[in-house]
Amino acid sequence: MSTPSPPSISPSRRAAREALHARFAQVERIGSPSQIALLSGFKRTWTEAEFAELWVEAVRRSGPTTVNNLYVHVPFCKSICSFCNYERLRPTSPGALKDWRDRVLASIEVMGKAARGIRFHSLYFGGGTPSVPTAAMLGEVFTALDTHFAWHPKAGRAIELDPAVMNPAKVAAMVEHGFEQFSFGVQSTRTDVNLAHNRGAQSPELIDRCLNLLPPPHEAKVTVDVLMGLAGTTPADTLADLEMLLSHPRRPWVDLFHLTPTHSYVDSHYGGVRARADDAVAAYDQAFDDAVDALCEQHFYDTRRGGSHHCRTLVAARPTLPEGVRRLGVWSSEVRERWQRWWTAKRAPRRMGRTAYCQVPTEVRAPLNLLGIGPSARSQVFGLAMAQTRPHAGESGPTVYAGHPMQPIDELRTFVCFDVRDRGEVVDAHLEALFGMTLAEAMPEAVAVWQESGFARPTDTGWAFERGRPAEVARSLLWAVSDDHLEGIIARKNRRGR
Ligand code: SF4
Numbered sequence: 001m002s003t004p005s006p007p008s009i010s011p012s013r014r015a016a017r018e019a020l021h022a023r024f025a026q027v028e029r030i031g032s033p034s035q036i037a038l039l040s041g042f043k044r045t046w047t048e049a050e051f052a053e054l055w056v057e058a059v060r061r062s063g064p065t066t067v068n069n070l071y072v073h074v075p076f077c078k079s080i081c082s083f084c085n086y087e088r089l090r091p092t093s094p095g096a097l098k099d100w101r102d103r104v105l106a107s108i109e110v111m112g113k114a115a116r117g118i119r120f121h122s123l124y125f126g127g128g129t130p131s132v133p134t135a136a137m138l139g140e141v142f143t144a145l146d147t148h149f150a151w152h153p154k155a156g157r158a159i160e161l162d163p164a165v166m167n168p169a170k171v172a173a174m175v176e177h178g179f180e181q182f183s184f185g186v187q188s189t190r191t192d193v194n195l196a197h198n199r200g201a202q203s204p205e206l207i208d209r210c211l212n213l214l215p216p217p218h219e220a221k222v223t224v225d226v227l228m229g230l231a232g233t234t235p236a237d238t239l240a241d242l243e244m245l246l247s248h249p250r251r252p253w254v255d256l257f258h259l260t261p262t263h264s265y266v267d268s269h270y271g272g273v274r275a276r277a278d279d280a281v282a283a284y285d286q287a288f289d290d291a292v293d294a295l296c297e298q299h300f301y302d303t304r305r306g307g308s309h310h311c312r313t314l315v316a317a318r319p320t321l322p323e324g325v326r327r328l329g330v331w332s333s334e335v336r337e338r339w340q341r342w343w344t345a346k347r348a349p350r351r352m353g354r355t356a357y358c359q360v361p362t363e364v365r366a367p368l369n370l371l372g373i374g375p376s377a378r379s380q381v382f383g384l385a386m387a388q389t390r391p392h393a394g395e396s397g398p399t400v401y402a403g404h405p406m407q408p409i410d411e412l413r414t415f416v417c418f419d420v421r422d423r424g425e426v427v428d429a430h431l432e433a434l435f436g437m438t439l440a441e442a443m444p445e446a447v448a449v450w451q452e453s454g455f456a457r458p459t460d461t462g463w464a465f466e467r468g469r470p471a472e473v474a475r476s477l478l479w480a481v482s483d484d485h486l487e488g489i490i491a492r493k494n495r496r497g498r
Contacts, residue, residue, distance in 0.1 A: 058382065073127065074130040101133065120150065156354035182220060186226050386414075
């Protein structure tokens with residue numbers, strides 16, 4: 001299949017549009033392609049009852065390929081790390097946790113009634129730190145979710161933890177309610193670094209204790225995050241942390257992230273000198289990569305290059321037996337293959353085939369509904385709305401949903417922006433299956449400009465896009481946003497005095 005080129009754009013139209021982009025850039029900082037995807041026209045607020053009505057409509061529109069995921073936001077952390085941009089709060093009293101629980105239980109009841117008739121394919125507890133509430137509180141919320149929503153038999157369940165607040169009762173509540181994916185941040189085990197980042201204790205002993213509390217590898221997957229470039233750490237420190245993690249019998253997976261230093265981070269940790277922060281991140285170079293490869297080889301880990309959100313994932317090949325076999329000196333690719341076949345047949349089925357949680361339709365290539373419960377949780381009702389739950393953590397007032405009504409064309413534009421960001425290509429057959437039109441049919445003007453400028457080129461299946469710095473890509477993607485949307489944002493910002 002060859003992709004027809006759209007008609008080229010007239011010089012006067014191009015000039016008018018570029019003037020609009022310049023006005024837009026004066027009121028809105030263009031940060032990333034995903035930010036462009038969220039520029040979805042006018043904003044509004046729905047009461048909880050009104051938002052539930054959207055879910056009734058979503059149920060009506062749901063087809064056999066529709067994916068429904070549920071996210072619960074727990075905005076509490078035992079301490080507030082200085083490198084973190086998530087919404088989080090220290091629970092200053094037991095009352096704050098009870099308020100959170102009551103608000104979440106009330107939303108579960110309302111939304112459970114509205115979403116009757118669809119099954120949910122995955123559940124994710126994120127934060128903040130979902131392991132901060134007590135085991136009893138978590139159990140109440142888990143039970144309400146099981147009671148009020150219908151779940152696909154293979155629905156995956158994932159939860160984020162803080163090793164410092166874990167105990168056997170919390171693990172038991174999570175396991176009892178089917179959680180089989182656990183994750184927590186290690187970042188660094190250096191005491192001085194954690195102190196400097198207001199992170200609290202994060203010792204190897206604490207991490208070891210947490211890993212040992214969690215179910216064994218054939219029952220659950222455990223993933224830990226490690227940050228590269230935290231002020232005060234070196235590649236050698238990070239390699240020592242990786243050695244500790246990769247040699248642990250619990251066999252955690254490791255997500256290695258590059259730190260993205262914000263202005264305030266550069267100010268507080270590098271005296272405002274961005275070059276120093278950039279140097280700290282750049283120290284994680286090819287030699288570091290090679291050393292990680294060697295560690296993976298030694299401990300039977302595979303590595304995957306990350307997508308947009310992380311740099312690299314270290315995947316435990318298979319637990320325990322390979323080390324034993326290796327010690328006997330009979331390890332070979334044939335032994336490994338046989339071991340993996342045995343593992344797949346006998347052990348892994350207990351958690352294999354579970355549906356993974358995701359937040360954007362580009363990951364499932366299907367209509368995706370995301371129900372967000374709890375302060376600041378994000379919801380997406382496919383083709384109808386994108387919204388965030390309010391009030392934010394620690395604020396009072398009735399639960400409402402603030403965001404954008406969505407039309408199918410907004411959903412398509414969002415889909416395209418995420419595909420360009422994450423894959424560097426748009427496949428017309430995917431757009432036609434989901435939205436009934438090709439990219440050139442949906443946004444002929446944008447495609448014409450992208451092709452002229454060399455940002456996009458036609459392929460056999462659709463369009464391939466140049467990879468560039470996020471802000472440059474975002475600037476090109478502005479062409480995907482309608483005049484009305486951009487005018488609306490400019491007018492709103494001007495009214496508010498920017
Ligand atoms: S514990 Fe995690 S979510 Fe909480 S402030 Fe630290 S990094 Fe952010």
